[in-house]
Amino acid sequence: MGRAERQGIRVDVEYVRREKSRLSKEIVAKMKQLKNSTFYIEWEKAQGKEVNLNSVPQLSNYLYNVKGLEPYKTTETGQGSVDEEAITNLNIPELMDIIRIRKLKKIRDTYLDQFGREQVNGVIHPFFNLHLVRTYRSSSDSPNFQNIPKRDEEAMNIVRKALYPRPGHQLLEVDYGNLEVRIGACYHKDPNMIKYIKDPKTDMHRDMMAQIFKLEYDGSDEHKYLRSAAKNGFVFPQFYGDYYVNNAKDMACKWGELPNGVWKDDLGVSIGDITLGRHLREQGLKSIKSFEKHLEKIQYDFWDNRFPEYASWKQRWWEVYKRRGFVDMLTGFRCYGVLSRNDATNYPIQGSAFHCLLWSFIRIDDILSGNHYIPLQIPLRVWKSKLIGQIHDAIILDVHPDELQAVAEMVHIITTKELPKAWDWINVPLEVDAELCPVDGSWAEKEKYKLVA
């Protein structure tokens, strides 16, 4: 990991400077426009002094105390929330401008600023800490290389266009697929989960989508969307220890839309020519309450029938922790201290999943730096290609095009074949996906790449 830190990642300093000033111009223009609105003028009047558009307490106070609006949700400390979800639901156009400004400032002040500040001769050297995280995962700082925008298209493009390989090289990213789910299976050994992992014809999220939304998955874009709703709104939260009441509320708010506990025909996700809310109503799930009851049954089915071994492992593992005060991970580390019921099962899975990545990272480093002892058909030499970073279940390399083929094969062998050989407790196949950027292309330009033909 130290070698990757020293290697670093190239930053286009001139681009960062230009992009920051472009963002600043848009932020200033947006603020100017906002300051002319009656919403802002009334806010300023109530405030009695100049309004700070970045101040969360000021906005919360104005919306919920001065104007007396009903908060859509509250924060941990009971204050009216002003996060994106909460203020979007107030249906005030000016608040959309605040969301836009926040997003642009996030890109400028959190990411581009960090790159400019931390770069040395056009290279950043993020730290990858191995000693700070309770679960034995890693963390990264100065700058944090592990939270660079990915899902939001605009933010992803702006930020990742700043990061480059060395001249004549290309960036390669190799991700383990569903690593935590697979490593979880090594602990609980649930046969149904193992079947989902091993049999490519099966798909757990597709099955859950059908059950939750009462729809047979047909592969359409709308169904793909609902599949990810089931995955991120129910399955993963359940794995982490959440329960159906939260799941129902989150899913209904995000995908169905029901301000008064009843589905609205004109709001929410559409499937075919009707909305999800309408579809659920036609299926007899008339309100949020009935959807919650529906999810309650699904939760019991999920743990009692679909993954009973997983459920009993969770139970046993918690009993072990209560008796001994610690749990041991398959990778030899011990989780101790005050753990909640969820912690006692989440920590070992999360930690040993990362250790799989770390083992692979170290072995790849051995080979690239010419020190390897693994009996592979790979000549001993120092490679031009280098490891430059890691994001929990992904490895990022800076590859010379002449070595691409060899690197791809080697990484594939290490991550999916050598690792399970080294650790016999790995009882499920491991898979990796890869993405490749063009030669001299930025990290924004990555495209799917097959490691093995």
Added chain:
DNA sequence: GGAACTCGCCAC
């Protein structure tokens, strides 16, 4: 003037 806090938001 800095530490500690809250809040929002990015990643896995």
Added chain:
DNA sequence: AAACGTGGCGAGTTCC
């Protein structure tokens, strides 16, 4: 009966 896991970081705010 319970009531989602791990981080880093920026900005505003309050306290000492």
